Amino acid sequence: MVYQGKIKGRRQAPYPNSILDRQAFTEALEEAGISVKRIHIDSFYQALHREHYPPLPQFVENYYINERKEYVRKNGNQTPTDDEKSDKENEQDAKNEIIVAMKPLRNSVTSRKNRNKAQLPKVMLDYLATTQDFVTSTSRVKERLTSSDKSTTKLIVELYDSFVVESVLIRYDQKGAGRASLCVSSQCGCAMGCTFCATGTMGLSGNLTTGEILEQLVHADRILAEEYMSRGADQTDKKINMVRNVVFMGMGEPLDNYTNVVEACRAMIDRTRWNLAHGRVTVSTVGLISQIRRLTKELPEVSLALSLHAPNQEARTAIVPTATRYPIEKLVEALDDHMMVYIEQRRRSKKDGEAENRNVPYTAEERKKESLRRRAMIEYVMLEGATSSIECAHQLGKLCENRHLVVNLIPYNQTDVEDELRCPSTEHMQNFRDIVASYGTFCTIRRTMGADIASACGQLVQKKEQQEESGKTGALDIEDVVASKSSAGTAQTLDSPNIAIPVERHSPATGQSWIESQSVEDLDRWFRFLAVGTAVSATCFLASTALYLKRKR
Numbered sequence: 001m002v003y004q005g006k007i008k009g010r011r012q013a014p015y016p017n018s019i020l021d022r023q024a025f026t027e028a029l030e031e032a033g034i035s036v037k038r039i040h041i042d043s044f045y046q047a048l049h050r051e052h053y054p055p056l057p058q059f060v061e062n063y064y065i066n067e068r069k070e071y072v073r074k075n076g077n078q079t080p081t082d083d084e085k086s087d088k089e090n091e092q093d094a095k096n097e098i099i100v101a102m103k104p105l106r107n108s109v110t111s112r113k114n115r116n117k118a119q120l121p122k123v124m125l126d127y128l129a130t131t132q133d134f135v136t137s138t139s140r141v142k143e144r145l146t147s148s149d150k151s152t153t154k155l156i157v158e159l160y161d162s163f164v165v166e167s168v169l170i171r172y173d174q175k176g177a178g179r180a181s182l183c184v185s186s187q188c189g190c191a192m193g194c195t196f197c198a199t200g201t202m203g204l205s206g207n208l209t210t211g212e213i214l215e216q217l218v219h220a221d222r223i224l225a226e227e228y229m230s231r232g233a234d235q236t237d238k239k240i241n242m243v244r245n246v247v248f249m250g251m252g253e254p255l256d257n258y259t260n261v262v263e264a265c266r267a268m269i270d271r272t273r274w275n276l277a278h279g280r281v282t283v284s285t286v287g288l289i290s291q292i293r294r295l296t297k298e299l300p301e302v303s304l305a306l307s308l309h310a311p312n313q314e315a316r317t318a319i320v321p322t323a324t325r326y327p328i329e330k331l332v333e334a335l336d337d338h339m340m341v342y343i344e345q346r347r348r349s350k351k352d353g354e355a356e357n358r359n360v361p362y363t364a365e366e367r368k369k370e371s372l373r374r375r376a377m378i379e380y381v382m383l384e385g386a387t388s389s390i391e392c393a394h395q396l397g398k399l400c401e402n403r404h405l406v407v408n409l410i411p412y413n414q415t416d417v418e419d420e421l422r423c424p425s426t427e428h429m430q431n432f433r434d435i436v437a438s439y440g441t442f443c444t445i446r447r448t449m450g451a452d453i454a455s456a457c458g459q460l461v462q463k464k465e466q467q468e469e470s471g472k473t474g475a476l477d478i479e480d481v482v483a484s485k486s487s488a489g490t491a492q493t494l495d496s497p498n499i500a501i502p503v504e505r506h507s508p509a510t511g512q513s514w515i516e517s518q519s520v521e522d523l524d525r526w527f528r529f530l531a532v533g534t535a536v537s538a539t540c541f542l543a544s545t546a547l548y549l550k551r552k553r
Contacts, residue, residue, distance in 0.1 A: 011206025014138040014160040018211025019056065023263060028133055036124050044120055046272040053136045053218050060129040139215045157216060163188045163205055165251050167216040169223060180224060181245040184216045186261050187252025192286050193321045196381055196412060196421055199251050207257040213264040217243060246276060249284040255291035265302050279303050279374045287326045292334040300341040305377040306331060310387045311395035336403050339376035371404040378407045382429055384422040393432045397439030407436055407443045
């Protein structure tokens with residue numbers, strides 16, 4: 001494994017390694033002389049995800065039992081009675097009952113009725129049953145802190161080498177369904193050294209592997225499964241939380257661990273595994289331009305958030321040391337290009353007038369459409385001083401003007417950094433927001449509700465002796481910010497890597513239609529409902545017409 005950046009201690013890949021690291025698993029099969037097709041690897045991970053990631057020997061045992069039952073079903077043989085079953089089969093039936101009960105926590109593609117397209121080779125199953133090189137999970141949840149209203153849980157995840165990272169699981173109830181968002185870490189510490197960030201003071205100890213990143217999602221899924229099972233079969237509340245949004249806003253700079261983060265993102269949007277919507281996986285970066293361009297080229301499906309924190313180069317360099325290498329104008333241009341990449345690809349695909357198409361400015365309609373498909377966000381921490389001045393508000397507004405970007409103003413949360421930093425007053429932040437919004441940019445303010453919950457990234461790890469949690473209201477998922485621009489002035493909460501806090505939302509746009517305010521996925525959902533309703537109405541009309549004509553005759 002090749003690690004990037006300056007590090008205090010170079011972490012090695014865990015041994016045994018995580019089976020969630022697909023590339024490492026594929027290479028291990030090749031080294032063992034086991035030749036399998038890609039469809040076999042896909043089928044294995046689909047089956048593993050369907051079984052909620054049990055230990056590998058148990059997975060193999062379950063696989064053989066399920067295949068035997070499937071063979072009996074297909075050949076019309078009578079299923080053995082309970083008395084004729086072995087103890088292992090009875091035990092497996094009990095486990096299957098639990099898995100069926102947990103079914104709503106899986107996507108539709110990996111449900112039990114959708115069996116593997118390819119049967120796993122015996123040589124591959126034998127390797128999985130006996131290998132000492134891979135395990136389902138190399139990490140464990142060392143500590144779990146949940147807020148008083150049960151909406152937010154912070155996980156302290158201990159890695160194989162005793163390093164710890166944090167994840168934040170936020171549950172919220174919206175649009176009649178229970179859902180959850182997860183903030184994941186990508187590094188142990190951080191090498192960017194932002195002066196206001198507690199994680200930056202830790203330095204960088206090493207990168208997380210692809211498996212270690214994905215294990216954070218497995219831990220969150222298991223917590224949600226436990227909560228669902230604890231409610232019981234007769235529970236009247238049928239709302240089920242599902243992790244439907246993942247943000248790389250935890251510890252570390254994701255693009256400084258580019259390869260592992262991209263592989264983890266691909267697993268998250270894989271339709272046979274977590275099946276997350278493309279726009280609901282968000283990578284946050286302090287601004288590594290070359291890596292942003294690479295991400296746009298290799299994985300344009302994910303959303304991108306830029307931690308800007310200052311509107312001019314001088315002010316940004318003072319609080320973000322790495323800013324000396326990345327001019328702000330080029331950063332915003334790279335962010336804008338990521339959001340508009342599909343429009344640009346369509347333009348380049350045209351055979352005639354290719355050169356002319358590249359230089360044509362994007363229309364407002366094109367920008368609005370792409371902003372609903374894939375978010376491009378600017379994160380801006382509000383620090384008392386130069387970066388929150390009225391002049392900076394105008395500079396930030398001009399920088400984002402006519403781009404349809406989302407600007408998220410984040411009040412500074414007290415951390416253990418050396419500098420004495422404070423957050424501006426609420427009135428000043430509202431004025432700052434209004435100025436930015438006057439340039440046509442959708443702008444939000446996050447309001448801190450509790451010091452423990454609204455802590456900066458990495459604070460919980462440094463202050464793990466603090467056990468008290470502050471209460472919070474329900475959270476608004478990060479992907480719903482863009483989709484609900486029209487509901488200005490309402491106080492709701494915005495999903496965050498570290499916090500779940502109410503948001504004041506303000507949009508300068510007027511006369512925006514309901515359709516324009518909806519995301520592509522929401523419109524698709526309404527289209528399906530309307531299509532079904534139309535089909536039912538048409539059927540009833542034809543039936544009544546036929547009956548009328550028959551009666552008339």
